[in-house]
Amino acid sequence: MSYDVVVIGAGPAGMAAAVQLAKLGISVCVVDEQPAPGGQIWRGVERNATSPVFKALGEDYQKGSSATAAFHAAGIDYQPAAQVWQIEDGWKVFLTAEGKSRCITAKAILLANGAQERPVPFAGWTLPGVMTVGAAQILLKSGGMLPEGDVWIAGAGPLPLLYATQLLELGGKVAGYIDTSQKPSLKALSHLPAAWRDFPGLMKGLRWIWKLRRSGKLVRNTRNLRATGDGQLRQIEWESNGKTRKRDVGVLLVHEGVVPRIHETMALGCDHDWNDQQKYFAPRVDQWGETSRKGIFVAGDAGGIGGWKVATVSGEIAGLGIARFLNIGIDAEKLRREAALDDGRKRAMALRPLLDALYTPPQTPIADDVVVCRCEEVTAGRIREAARASAPDVGAVKAATRCGMGPCQGRQCGYSVQALVAEVNNLPVGDVRFFNIRPPLKPVTLGEIATLQDVEA
Amino acid sequence: MDADIIVIGAGVVGAALAFGLARDGYKVKVLDGKNRDLRAARANFGLVWVQGKGADAPAYRRLTHQSAELWPRFCDELANTAQVQVDYANPGGFHYCLGDAEFENRAALAERINSTAKTPEIDMLSRQDLEKMVPAASFGPEVTGASYCRLDGHVNPLQLLDALHKGIAAQGGSVLFRHPVSDVKPLATGFAVNGPAGTLTARYVIIAAGLGTPDLANSHDMDVQISTTRGQILVTERLDPFLPFPASGLRQTAEGTVMIGATQEHTSDRGVSVGSATTLARRATRIIPALASVRLVRQWSGFRILPPDGSPIYAQSKSAPGLFAAVCHSGVTLAAAHAAIVGPAMINGRLDSELSDFSDGRFHV
Amino acid sequence: MFRSVMAGLKEQADMTVYVNGVETPAWDGETVASILLRVPNVGRQTPVSGETRLPYCQMGVCFECLAVVDGVPSVQGCLMPLKDGMRIERQRGRREVGQ
Incomplete structure (x- = not known):
């Protein structure tokens, strides 16, 4: 199969770009890992429209309905439930779907594959019972899953508050909330109602914070959070005012912001810049x-964290940029204006600098006994x-320890290894390069590779 | 003098030479290159391999045998000095044959090698023999058998490199990272090794800088010639142990991953290609069809170092005695010999008497 | 660890899957990964130390949700929607190659 453009990712950026491209008469195929469009932010939005969780997920989520409807209406070739495992010059996109691999060629590629939550290792983070807030929210969007037992949240940023609000709305319970943000912490939020993209959500969040404070469930100024248990999360402990506190816990949800997905652009050899405030690389x-x-374009959070509104606009801009690149005789500048x-x-983007300043990644050194590479x-x-x-050189450390050699290919340990190498060598973190990303981008079976047709050796 | 001996190149060749010399009591400094330099030592397949090597080069074949026999002791020494396990095992190794033609060609090679050996070196195994020796694997219908050499083995090449570096340090030597070298200058006594990171001096210098060796060595009246091919390797997820014998191009590591290699390509591109992955995966799944369900986790490439006749080059500068060069294709297999035989022969002036077959002079007859 | 809000609202589950051989009701929108969080003893055991893990990220980047799905090992559970009749088994350490 051959197209003018392959768009990777059917979230806000990918859908907006694809709709823009289709409008200009450019042939486009959208490839996405999920079974339905929407990305992580609008995951399951079509299916959930009739679900009791729809209301609780809030207005921003509900806006996904019109975006996915516009995407479907545009009559775009769409390959859901597919993983891209390699992109070669030319451009050839190798993907696997339903256990079979094939290759799609294109003149240009748009990477709109979004973000992942920043992995922040701490003692016990590999225990069953510990997971990310984003993961819990995805579970809510996928079958209406609510955590049971004593649920604790530990993290910083808007997402944990949003999730907590959604959870309470649906009759879930939160036993405690550890605010890990650095000063100015949650307090700053009250001065920044506009920082919330979803104002009613914010108000609920604030009300809930006030409620939490009164109930004594909100914990701040903590250090050395640990999760403990015998093969299963049982307790969390932390230090506060020089004292160690312990709580029995069933589920611990953590969140320390999000970072762009860069494995694809790294593997393609695109130049990246280091964002020292948010401690991530972006193409x-x-x-x-x-x-x-x-011919390789990026839109949305994959190019730097901005949220879904920025992603939508950047998708439209990239769509015009690709049309310009393809030289199909349109005035992209004019359309953009x-x-x-x-x-x-x-x-x-107006509030992004403020959010970035409010929620900077934790800089606490990782204790020696903490697992950093979950796979190995x-x-x-x-x-x-x-x-x-x-x-x-992270490559030398990888060779000596196998960190980053497991199936996640450094997606969980990459930034931590980089930070540790910088720490040991007393270098600025941004001066240490990221892992050298090797194919395949996602594990693919040897059988699928062996049965690929028409590949040149 | 900063050291008795400076070894330029901290790959498996340079590090093994340095490890042996440090053990002999010399003060050694090993200089590693820049982060992004080509490093065959980090792309290696990990075979300690005898069968088929130097079929037409008796001296190379002898050295390979010696090294394979030295490997168990070398491995113990490494473990003791460096406290690093290198997952070495020498159960013997296979070369799988698909179809009758491959089997017959292999048998002919085995016969040619065995005819010049004191004791037969290579056995031809039938498919039934293979099935008995590898009960946990189910071979594809095209597998006709394999050649087998009891001297063959394998090792974790990354752990080997790490162990050599730690072993050098444990014996009073040092490895200086990010220390690229631009040239070597003879002094009244010894040499100055210059580079952007500064100048170091030593009584002896060994250039073991892989593909960078000719540039440094040949301006000092040496004739180090090498070419290169790219080899791509695949590695899978971890599997239950089922392949007790390493094979050329297919081995299961101590961790359980299966390595599949390696292509032979004439290119200077550092990348990898799906086409080559397909070629490698096709052969592997023809040997063991059940590998089709196994997931590929990583693919990488490296560049072989190939002297014109395939044999190693151990050379000494005629204009600046005390300056040596060492390059070879089989750095892992020969590591034990490099540590015990080649390094000492260089420093003790026995290169011409003991290893003259490997001199650079052989290229201009 | 998790339950579906649907469990209290709908009379009947949307489908039935088999988890380690046991019939388990499931809901539209669920993935294999959510089953691992609802049913005990199906989270993968790592191929390194053998310790048990459960899904961590739900977005395809942690590989903690690997499971044997309809006989196929090392399936990323969070990317695999449940289907009626699906068989899900625990992935125990280093997987077997099979014959």
Whole structure:
């Protein structure tokens, strides 16, 4: 199969770009990991429209209905439930769906594959019972799953508050909430009602914070959070005012912000810049979303965290940018001006600097006994030891310890290993390169690879 | 002098030479290159391999045998000095044959090698033999048998490199990372090794810088010639142990992953290709069809170092004695010999008498 | 650890899946990963130390939700919607190659 454009990701950015491209008469195929469009933010939005969780998920979520409807209406070729496992020059997109692999070629590619939650290792984070807030929210969107037992939330940023609100709305319970944000913490939020993209949600969040405070469930100024248990989460403990506190816990949900998905752009050799405030790499793009590699475009959170509104606008801009790249005789600049996309982006971005300043990633050193690489079970101590005995190079540490060699391919440990190598060598974190990303981007069976047709050796 | 001996190149060749010399009491410094330099030592398949090597080069074959026999002791020494396990095992190894033609060709090679050996080196195994020796695997219908050499084994090449580096340090030597070298200058006594990270001096210098060796060595009246091919390797998720014998191109590691390799490609591109993955996966699944359900986790490439006749080059500068070069294809297999034989022969002036077959002079006859 | 809000609202489950051989009611929208969180003793055991893990990220980037689905090992559970009659088994450590 051959298209002008392959869009990877059917979230806000990918859908907006695809609709824009289709409108301009450009042939486009959207490939997405999920069985239905919407991305993580609008996951399951079509199915949930008739579900009791729909109301509780809030207005921002409900807006996904019109976006997915517009996407379907545009008559775009759409390959759901497919994982892209390699992209080769030319451009060839190799993907697997229902256990079979195939290749789609395109003149341009848009990576709109979004973000992942920032993995922040702490003692006990691998125990069953510990998971991310984002994961719990996805469970809510996928079959209406609510956590049971004593549910604790530990984290920073709007998402944990939003999730807590949604949970309470649906009759769930939260036993305690550890605010891990650095000063200015939750208090700053009350001065920034506009920082919430969903105002009613914010008010609920604030009401809930007040409620939490009164109930004594809100815990702040904590250090050294640990999860403990014998093969299953039983307790959490932390230090506060020099004292160790313990609580029995059934589920612990953690969240420390989100970071762009960069494995694809890294594997393609695109240039990346280090965002030192938010401690992540993002691909360097021009004003149309094109990376340093001609024909590879990025839109949405994959190009730097901005949220769904920014993602939507950046998808539309990238759509025009790709049309411009394909040289199909449209005046992209004019269309961009007429649609006031830059104003739209500016508005959507207005509060981002403030949010980024409010919620900076935790900088606490990882204790030696904490597992950093979940797949290969490599501790911070072993990574430090390897880093001391090698060049300031994550590749050398990976070779010596196997960290980053498991199936997640460094998606969980990459930034932690980078930070540890920087710490040992007394370097700024951004001066240490990320893992060298090797294919496949997702594990694929040897059988699928062996039965690929028409590949050149 | 900063050291008795400076070894330029901290890959498996340079590190093994340095490890042996440090053990002999010399003060060694090993210089590693930049982070993104090509490193065959980090792309290695991990075979300690005898069968088929140096079929037409008796000296190379002898050295390979010696190294394979030295490997168990070398491995113990490494474990003792470096406290690193390198997952070495030498159960013997296979070369699988698909179809009758491959089997007959392999049998002919085995016969040619065995005819010049004191004791037969390679046995041909029938499919039934294979099924008995590897009961947990089910072979594809095309598998006709394999050649088997009892001297063959395998090792974790990354742990080997780590162990060598730690072993050098444990014996008073050091590995200096991010220390690229631009040139070597002879002094009245010894040498100055220059680079952006500064100058170091030593009585002896060994250049074991892989593909970078000719540039450094040949300006000092040496004739180190090498070419290169790219090899791509696949590695799978961890599996229950089912392949007790390593094979050329197919082995199960101590962790349980299966390595599949390696292509031979004439290119200088550092990347990998789906096409090559397909080629490798097809052969592997023809040997063991059940591998079709196994997930590929990683694919990478490396560059082989190939002297024109396939044999290693151990050279000494004629204009600047005390300056040596060492390059070879089989750095892992020869690691034990490099530590015990080659390094000492260089420093003790026995290169010409003991290892003259490997001199660079052989290329201009 | 988790339950569906539907359990209290609907009279009947949307489908039935088999978890380690046991009939288990399930809901539209659920993935294999949510089953791992609802039913005991089906979370994967790592191929390194053998310790038990449960899904962590739900968005395809942690690989903690690997399971044997309809006989196929190492399936990423969070990317696999449940289907009626699906068989889900625990992935125990290093998987077997099979014959």
